[in-house]
Amino acid sequence: MAHPELPEIVSREEWRTARAELLAKERVVARARAALDAERRALPMVEVGTAYVFEGGDGKAGLLDLFEGRRQLVVHHFRFDPGWETGCRCCAAFLDQVGHLAHLNAQGASFAVVSRAPFTRILPFKARMGWTVPWYSCPEDDFGADFEATVPAGDAAVPAGEATVPAGEAAQEPDRGPGGRPGLSCFLREGDRVFHTYSVFGPELDRLGPAAGFLDLTALGPWDGSRVRYHDEYDL
Numbered sequence: 001m002a003h004p005e006l007p008e009i010v011s012r013e014e015w016r017t018a019r020a021e022l023l024a025k026e027r028v029v030a031r032a033r034a035a036l037d038a039e040r041r042a043l044p045m046v047e048v049g050t051a052y053v054f055e056g057g058d059g060k061a062g063l064l065d066l067f068e069g070r071r072q073l074v075v076h077h078f079r080f081d082p083g084w085e086t087g088c089r090c091c092a093a094f095l096d097q098v099g100h101l102a103h104l105n106a107q108g109a110s111f112a113v114v115s116r117a118p119f120t121r122i123l124p125f126k127a128r129m130g131w132t133v134p135w136y137s138c139p140e141d142d143f144g145a146d147f148e149a150t151v152p153a154g155d156a157a158v159p160a161g162e163a164t165v166p167a168g169e170a171a172q173e174p175d176r177g178p179g180g181r182p183g184l185s186c187f188l189r190e191g192d193r194v195f196h197t198y199s200v201f202g203p204e205l206d207r208l209g210p211a212a213g214f215l216d217l218t219a220l221g222p223w224d225g226s227r228v229r230y231h232d233e234y235d236l
Contacts (some may be wrong), residue, residue, distance in 0.1 A: 003125075006219070037112060039196060043197060045188060045195040045197045046052050047193060047194070050146065053138070053140075054114065054138050055137045055138075056135065057210070063143075063194055064189070065070070066112045067187075068110045070109055071108040072186065072189070073109065073110050073186070073189070074112075074184055074187075075112050075113070076111070076112070077114060077144060077181075077183040078091045078113045078114065078115045078135075080116060080125075081116055082139055084105075084118055085119075087115065088180075089229060090182060090206075090225055091130060091168070093211070094205065094208075096128075097211055110134075111134070112115070112135070114135075115137060116138065119136070128232070144178075147185045147199055148201070149182075149185070149199075150180050150181075182205055183199055183205055184199065184208070185206060200228055206225065
């Protein structure tokens, strides 16, 4: 992979001056980001009326069960087609970065992974990767379709940069899914009523992982999704 041109070499004082100029710009962006975050939290929400059926380690479950009694739920739409032996590499790289759920749970939020693959296929892959997060199968895929994690190939509603792979090209490759895209969907519970509050897909999802965030701070540049492998496949 070709690296960008290296930065200019300067004295420490020159670096401090350049850093101060950049910091002023970063503060402007930070204020804009804080305002945008507030707008996101104020988005209207939609009540979820469909009785989705998931399969997990304890058998069948509904969406309410995925909350595990907490107020909020974050679902990772993990691309894992029923015909694949393993899941999407980019999804796997993101899930590797989730970390211990105690911090999320302590804030009243649960986390769950949902895929189209049957649970019997999810289990060995989950064991291979060493993950302990709750993971559910929803093979009928009405859940993914309703929350736009699964869309028809070539659908005009898919934003630029998030185009799906045509079904005819999908074969058995874990990163070439028919009409699927990685994402997160957030839900809020009021008693037994569940509401959908937010979803994010594509490049914006990548930016939520610390690996991408760390690399954005480095001189040699951002996350390169084309180089992603399962964590046990890297030649390090």
